[in-house]
Amino acid sequence: MVLPDWALSMFETALIHLHRCEGDESFFASFESAWRMRKLSEAGRLRIRAALPAYARWLVDIARPDADSGLESLVRLRLHILGLLLECQIIVTGVGKVDFLIEGRLIIEIDGKENHDGPSRRHKDLVRDAAASALGLETLRFDYAQVIHDWPAVQAAIVAALARIREHA
Structure with a gap:
């Protein structure tokens, strides 16, 4: 299910658009950084996952919040x-x-x-x-x-x- 932009936080919307515009690597690095900085809740991470194309959801699944950069x-x-x-x-x-x-x-x-x-x-x-x-x-x-x-x-x-x-x- 794809949520409308108004139902997403600013970070969620930005990350979804980043994936669309820049692809997997930029999205993944930014997603992990936002998570580490506590800008994404568990619910937010799940909303992002749901909004991504099916082929890209694995990126959220393997993400972690502990990368230093x-x-x-x-x-x-x-x-x-x-x-x-x-x-x-x-x-x-x-x-x-x-x-x-x-x-x-x-x-x-x-x-x-x-x-x-x-x-x-x-x-x-x-x-x-x-x-x-x-x-x-x-x-x-x-x-x-x-x-x-x-x-x-x-x-x-x-x-x-x-x-x-x-x-x-």
Whole structure:
């Protein structure tokens, strides 16, 4: 059932129109961001799901409210489409919270400029990566430009790292 625009909140209407105009990826990242910012109630999420075309409803079904950024949401969506099962926003003892963990051995970090820019933040990332390596974990870090403008290279790096990990398991 499609509800008339007057029955939807401003955020709901905007997200539905965003899907129509910009497609799955923009919608998904924005939907998760709105949910994280508590702009969408459970009823609102269900109204959005109902208003989407049937082929797109799965996007609401896999959405989560814990992504630290729209960039992380985008990466999670793309990795989901590849069939990779991710643990998201989990604590790795000795390392701290990581964006994604794949197969218990590969850490994926999505480094937006606001959280990883500058020498002191870079140093903290390097310390965390060394701690992960000491635990037998591999860490791959990608920034905005890589995710947005060179996804094939990001995907190839992740797939290759998983192949190495599986080979040595």
